[in-house]
Each structure stands twice: as C-alpha cells, then as structure tokens.
Amino acid sequence: MSLPKPCQQLGRDLREAADLLKWASIDLLGTAETLLTQGDETGANEIMTIALNYRDMEVKLLSYSDEVGDGKISRAEKH
Secondary structure (H helix, E strand, C coil): CCCCHHHHHHHHHHHHHHHHHHHHHHHHHHHHHHHHHCCCHHHHHHHHHHHHHHHHHHHHHHHHHHHHHCCCCCCCCCC
16 A cells, blocks of 8 residues: 555655764764864763764654654545
C-alpha cells in the first residue's frame, strides 16, 4: 500500500533533516578535535555536547520517519 503524497513528503523531509544533523554533528566533532589539539578542552567538550545532541535528534527524526512509513504518523492534505 502506497502512502499519500503528503505522507511521502513528510517521510522524505524527516530523513533529510536527520541527514543534515548527521553531517553537522560530524563537522562539529572535527571542530572539537581541533580545539582539543589546541588545548581548549572546555570548548571541545561544549562542542562535543552539541554534536551528541544533534546525533540524538537525528535518531529521533529517523524513528519518526519510520513511523510515517508504518502509517503511525501522517500529514493532512493541504486545503
């Protein structure tokens, strides 16, 4: 059974947002590594915390996308 177009778009949007967060967290971890090598442990830890929060949200968004695919979450048609 195919999902309605609005639900398909919602699933794609959620996956796209999750991908953006994934790549942003990778970039942030690189920045944190640079700060750590420069001796800024406090700054590195703060950036790593942000990156880990991004990863947590990435997992949530992918889970929501799966729920859209399973029909548990839907988007109403625009009027």
